[in-house]
Amino acid sequence: IRIIRGQRIVPDIEQALRFTGYGSKGEAWERAEGVCRDMAPLLRRSLQAKAVLAFSGERLYVILTLGAAVSRQIDRYHDDGDELAAVLFGAMADTCLFALEQQVLQQLRLICRQKGCGIICRHEPGSDLPLSVQADAVRETAAGRTVGVTVNAAMALSPEKSMSLVFDLCGDSSVFQVKHDCTSCPKTDCAQRQAGTVQEIHLTCPSGCRVHEYIQSQGTALVLPCGGKGMCGKCRVRVICGKLSVTPEDKRIFSEKQLAQGWRLACKAVTQEAVELAVPVQERQGFSALAAEATDDDTLSLAAGHDYGLAIDIGTTTLAAALVDGTDGKILATATAVNSQRSFGADVISRIGAACHGKGKALWKAVRRDLTRLLKQLFQDHPGVAGHCHRMAIAANTTMLHLLMGWSCEGLGNWPFHPVSLGGKSYDVQDVLGRQDVLTDCTVTLLPGMSTYVGADITAGIWQCGLASSDEVSLFVDLGTNGEMVLGNKDQRFIASAPAGPALEGGKLTWGTGSVPGAICGVRIERGRAKVKTIDHAIPVGICGTGILEAMAGLVREGLVDETGKLVEPYFHKGFPLASTLDYQRITLSQQDIREIQMAKSAIRAGIESLIERSGISRQRIRQVWLAGGFGYYLDPQKAAVIGLLPADLAERTTAVGNTSLKGAVGLLTGAVTLEELQAIAAGAEEIVLGNDEAFQRLYIDYLNF
Template sequence: MQVKENKMIRITVLEEEKQYQILCEEKKSIMQALLLANAEISALCGGKGICGKCKIKFLKGKTEPSDKDRKTFSEKELEDGYRLACTAYPRETAVIQLYMQKEQKIKVVAETEEKPYNGTAYRKDSDFGIAVDIGTTTIAMQLLEKSKKESISAYTGLNPQRSYGADVMSRIDAANHGWGEQLQKKIEEALEVGFSELIGKADILKEKVEEIIISGNTTMIHLLLGYSCETLGVAPFIPVNTGAVRTDSEKLFPNSGLKCSVKIIPGFSAFVGGDITAGLYYCQMQKKEGTNLFIDLGTNGEMAIGNREKILVTSVAAGPAFEGGNISCGIGSVPGAICKVDMKGRKIESLETIDGKEPLGICGSGVLEAVFELVKEAIIDETGLLEEPYFDNGFLLDEQRGKNPIVINQKDIREIQLAKSAVRAGIEVLLKRFGSTYKDIENVYLSGGFGYYVNVEKAIGIGMLPRELSRKIKPVGNTALAGAKKLLFQNAEWKKLRKLTDMVQEINLGGDKEFQEFYMEYLYFTLK
């Protein structure tokens, strides 16, 4: 029996100053064709038609509007040919214009509260090592001189897997639907670019790099190593491996030109990975006599409580809102992203953007600040409801000089509401299970890019963090990278790392009654 092959449809793509052609298989979306062609696209919702970021315009051969298109665009826009790439299934030769916002200049935290990276003097004939943090959204790495353990050069960038979705569940879903090889190739190539830039900046020979240490959450490591994600995304969420991995650069990064050992920091479970192990190790929680809290705020909110006797860890599904994902006008931490908002008398008093550029959208810290200010001005009530006349079209932050206005709408508020409630509920459960009160906590280590830049008072104000811990909160920056740096050239420390992972107990919050009760309690906005 002859199998009928789907026909291939030729699509001409116009993107800024360039033009190229791709082939789209019949019954496949424009987005799928773009991904196969390695185009840089924004698909924060993983192609579900929710985020509205994959905006295109048909100049020829436009498709019928989907239900998602009708929810995203006005009738005039639809008539003019605007569509979402993820729901556009062409049937004939077409010409499209891409309107997807790129985030290549995203601001990534590659430092801690102790030693901001400044570069340092070094000898080119020394031996070197590279520390790497693979985040769901970003990549950060530093080159260190072996003898001094000091950073020589740094590299940061976006994780290109972001094109397959903003959160780990979207990536797992993509891997389980045939995109695993592409996801692995994307991160492999991105890291090789970073290695090349680090070495180029330092002007050293590749042969002088002796070791690479990598930290990352469990999903990012599975995708890097090409592990199956089939059991990672469904209960009971079983990883292929969470232990330490030792390999070499020739196997893992065959096009890098490096010939060195590669070590991957062990994790604990499907949702508490090696990035948290590195963070706990950097903060030395396993050596502290007093009780401390560790909170990493990102798409997957991981947290820990403990001391030298024991450590409890857990994770909550905070979602990508803290990084600008699933927000109507949300973008990453790029120049022009609104990051600070102040209001007075129910009007915008001041807006600040990253690098002082013209507003392009709003990043995670900016969304949190905007929500706090709207609650403070009673434009949002305690249930999270926007008052009239803002309920339908949202509250205008910036008119963007003739472009699409930047607003905070009801859906955005719900995203922040759900995220902040999940984080607070996780904190409360950890405290209760550990048998501690707010008074018992010595330090709260706030880790990650969002935690580094967030206005702590406003985070407390909307109820995400307890007011009682306000004087104990310490933003500590990228502890995943800092932990990886600390482990470079330290073979003896890997045995201590094993002791750390052995003393950790995980609390699974899925279906946990106390977590659900706290979650419902902290959904409300009551300014503290």
């Protein structure tokens, strides 16, 4: 336990006035400002600002308070009937509490470094944690004894001007994620909500439309982790003009006040008349496995004579970017974001279909918009670099390249496939990103792909893993909505693509979600009960790829599913319970979910076995298996073997290599590999088409069972 005392804290009068609703300066503002200035000395004398910190296991609890004297003075104003003074005094006190918080966070960085730990996530009881956690914070910090803060039966802190914070710890002291994130905070009507953190797009939705479909058709992405079932509350929109009926799902997610303010879930809303809507636009980060490793420098300064470049990986689900010093080869910064094209379909087949049915332009606009925002994010912390950034390298699968360049997708959906291009050429940045104010003098090179369904991302992976330069035979597998795979060495290489679908990444599952905070990413089943781990240690919201795989491995090991995938009673009808959400809904794996998982894992396994069988290469010659992609990065090969996703005899030879697609783009920028070398790799592969392959069909049926 450690106590920190606030130093030289003064109220921010202008901020306090904005908190209380004074929107612009004028006569009312000046009168209120005068009242605040008169009260400020009294507030400063009343302050007893201090905080207490307690490290407990993998968590850090913090209680901050301004002391009881501030709360007593607010009560006096109320008792005297001076409500304006009470409100203004309270608002000024809030600014002092925030100033104390900043002082504590500054000292906390040093404390964490001394203890050799880092902070990976910030929680706020009553926001993303139950309010009852305040009792834990008070207990762990001994707050009643140390700083005079207690908690009552309603879980409210006393004195009033106190607050609690909870941080998740890690072993890396360079990680320090302590800031409040307004974009993920459910308090949308909060007066402290930071301007600019949540942007809104206004749309008028015609009568007779499903709201989420109309929004997507206009090129605006919606986050739908629950698959549009009205469970997660992420697709919220606000009615500005018109009427939109309240659904049962709306009542479960929103308070009466929020419903009265017009908040609705887009996934369940259907218009009966034209309705003007405000659509919050947010960005989700956190795909660390998809980013390359940056240097440890906290700041970046321009090096004289150095040239900079941007490496980009356009994945079906996510985007990753790296800012690279092309002179010394250092990766200076990385960033990731969701590919908003997922609103049009989870896999390349559905996006090809969408593009061929009139939505190609919307898909094209979506990825250009995503990339422009991602680049702005990279340059935001490194001003001046954009003007010295003259090269960009993009790796992506063939469909993503077509959607980026606005090429026709008609030749991608049916045999014989005729892609417009497989990449391998360079373009002016305006031809790729369109008119934008981020980059002007920049050449963009698209890495070369090998076929319609084995693209440049796999070419990059072959180079990164050394498969094209080694005498030993390796198997490379990129796990995603499609399972692209390569078998061979420098002398011969065979490639294939297995249509796995989105189930292993959470798609089509009742509680499936992407790799977002709160997604169940680890599952251990003991004595018929599940113990789970979530991303950022947040309250569970669903289950993502690695959690799905580990849950299935546990069910198989415990005998809770038979070899055909049938759940034992009593779970066959209700599903197997994994965890509960913040509002106590049960997150389960249903029987239908298991069927989806079976089909996905069987496609991957059948693809691997078909590739080995058709290539004529003995499996005994395979010395190494490389697993690429964000899902593959966290996958436990032994658990994958338990459910039959990977061959058991190859599990021990399996290594996760992360985002080899982005690393290949980085290699091109730094000169580690040339475009000609990548083109030679792409040209030196023989494709085995699995769609109509008899061996694949036979093996697919065989590997459906566990």
